[in-house]
Amino acid sequence: MxxxxxxxxxxxxxxxxxxxxxxxxxxxxxxxxxxxxxxxxxxxxxxxxxxxxxxxxxxxxxxxxxxxxxxxxxxxxxxxxxxxxxxxxxxxxxxxxxxxxxxxxxxxxxxxxxxxxxxxxxxxxxxxxxxxxxxxxxxxxxxxxxxxxxxxxxxxxxxxxxxxxxxxxxxxxxxxxxxxxxxxxxxxxxxxxxxxxxxxxxxxxxxxxxxxxxxxxxxxxxxxxHRTDDLKRLYEADLAMLSGPLPATARTMLSRHERHVRGRYELRHFLDVKASRGLARAGIHALLRPAALPAIVGGIFADKLDARRARQRPVSDEPAPPRYLLPARIGAQR
Missing domain, CATH: 3.90.550.10 (Spore Coat Polysaccharide Biosynthesis Protein SpsA; Chain A)
Structure with missing residues (x-):
């Protein structure tokens, strides 16, 4: 040291x-x-x-x-x-x-x-x-x-x-x-x-x-x-930030993130009800929450599309190559 x-x-x-x-x-x-x-x-x-x-x-x-x-x-x-x-x-x-x-x-x-x-x-x-x-x-x-x-x-x-x-x-x-x-x-x-x-x-x-x-x-x-409740707590964290004074641009972007996470929560909540109480009860649950319907319907469709794409991808036991979070240019090497 x-x-x-x-x-x-x-x-x-x-x-x-x-x-x-x-x-x-x-x-x-x-x-x-x-x-x-x-x-x-x-x-x-x-x-x-x-x-x-x-x-x-x-x-x-x-x-x-x-x-x-x-x-x-x-x-x-x-x-x-x-x-x-x-x-x-x-x-x-x-x-x-x-x-x-x-x-x-x-x-x-x-x-x-x-x-x-x-x-x-x-x-x-x-x-x-x-x-x-x-x-x-x-x-x-x-x-x-x-x-x-x-x-x-x-x-x-x-x-x-x-x-x-x-x-x-x-x-x-x-x-x-x-x-x-x-x-x-x-x-x-x-x-x-x-x-x-x-x-x-x-x-x-x-x-x-x-x-x-x-x-x-x-x-x-x-x-x-993660649990369904974890998503709920995350969008509630956004709501806590939105409850205070914010610049307009920050408020707009935080609101987008809150809606995004809330949509994921609504889909997971619907699937939880379906798993525990059946499709009919889950359908009633969704109809009683009309604001959540776009997230639920869109999420189910996207999940099915993702699953179909996954089945079509070739299966390989080889590890995927490394990738980087941020795009970057190679500089002068020592």
Whole structure:
């Protein structure tokens, strides 16, 4: 550890025994990292032990154990309370940092949040050496709340690539000065909600296109599973932001996001009623909610179309090639 070590890496983990070691090791090898806080969020496997086995004996690794699962927002807030470093970085338990991620990323004083590109790795090909990632031109830019929220409105048929997947480094001083923490009621979209509220508070959110974060794409990822109620809480988070004074453009975009998430909720709620009470009762439920009918009908049609397309795609056991969250141009290579 050097005098420039100013980053706390927070890893919230549940049943991550198979992947947590790689995540911890990738964080500890970064010379700018002064603390790595793993929060074992009610795991039923050896997540905590696997974290310890990746320790490098520098005294930077801290493991907090929760007696039951509370969700990532709660776990990350406990880690923020426990840690002291002025900069906070989030790492998911099945992901990893590319070597040297923080060397250039955290330089300068012109940001409150700063994020870099993400390389998505198919889990079927993620067991070997670290992927070769080109050195992209940084092309720094700043996100405003409108662009950020718009980038979180997903589209069917598009690759998973919402701006909300960015993993920014955050200045603790900005979070503290504005009373910002993760909303512990959320188990879906907790990152989106925190970043949107920060932008509404005037956060300078800088994005560079160089790549320093590796995300492993798994069909059974916990982030890909959520309850119907999780969607309800997410659109309610939008409504909470909309309840205050906002610029007209921000209000318009937040309203779009709220309608988008509410539509997903209405479809999931309809399918839940159908599964538990039958098609007839689900039909009555839908007719009693006329405002929800477009989302339900459109969602069912789109689901059937997606399923048909999936059946027509050739099946391959080969891992998909790496892809990047942000478009980027290759710069001068060392």
């Amino acid at each position: 050097t005098s420039s070590a100013t980053v706390c890496v927070i890893i919230a983990a549940k049943n991550a025994e198979a992947t947590i070691g790689r995540a911890v090791a990738s964080a500890l090898r970064e010379k700018r990292v002064s603390e790595v806080v793993v929060v074992d969020d009610g795991s039923q496997d050896a997540t905590a032990q696997a974290s310890l086995e990746a320790d490098d004996a520098t005294g930077r690794l801290h493991i907090l154990r929760l007696d039951r699962n509370h969700g990532p927002a709660y776990a990350r807030n406990r880690a923020i309370e426990h840690s002291k470093a002025p900069l906070i970085a989030i790492l998911d338990a099945d992901d990893f940092f590319l070597d040297g991620r923080f060397d250039a990323l955290i330089e300068g004083e012109d940001w409150d949040f700063v994020a870099d590109n993400i390389v998505f790795i198919d889990s079927r090909g993620a067991h070997g050496t670290e992927p070769h990632v080109p050195r992209f031109e940084p092309a720094p830019r700043f996100l405003d709340v409108e662009g950020f929220v718009e980038g979180n409105i997903s589209q069917r048929g598009a690759s998973r690539g919402e701006i909300g997947f960015l993993k920014p480094v955050m200045r603790r001083a900005f979070l503290d000065a504005n009373g910002l923490r993760y909303d512990e009621r959320l188990r879906l979209g907790e990152d989106y909600d925190l970043y949107a509220r920060a932008l509404l508070k005037g956060a300078r959110y800088k994005v560079v296109h160089g790549c320093g974060y590796g995300a492993v794409v798994r069909p059974d990822s916990l982030s890909g599973k």
